[in-house]
Amino acid sequence: MDSDDVGMRRFTMHVVRSKEEKIDAARQCIKAFYDENGPCCAGCDHWDPIGASVGECTRTAPVAGADRISVLGWDNVTMRIDSGQIVTPREHWCGEFIETETW
Numbered sequence: 001m002d003s004d005d006v007g008m009r010r011f012t013m014h015v016v017r018s019k020e021e022k023i024d025a026a027r028q029c030i031k032a033f034y035d036e037n038g039p040c041c042a043g044c045d046h047w048d049p050i051g052a053s054v055g056e057c058t059r060t061a062p063v064a065g066a067d068r069i070s071v072l073g074w075d076n077v078t079m080r081i082d083s084g085q086i087v088t089p090r091e092h093w094c095g096e097f098i099e100t101e102t103w
Helices: 003-012 019-037
Strands: 047-049 054-057 087-089
Touching: 019 047
Parallel strands: none
Antiparallel strands: 047 054, 054 087
């Protein structure tokens, strides 16, 4: 990538200025992913996004911290993870998928 390409990318980048804009940008990214890929966590009513690519499955019962991230394939995580709902990537799909929300 030459310096003109780098300069153009910086010039055209969207600067997020508020929390609402950040949430809207993540929601648009999730919706676009769901529209392109079909049934997956990104479109499930039980999925509560943490960001644009991972979220908590509110359908599951709370589990221990290490078990929360097991679906992500992370191991040897050094930070403390509290118990709670299982965290899944947006492309994950399970038999509990339901979509009633209109985007």
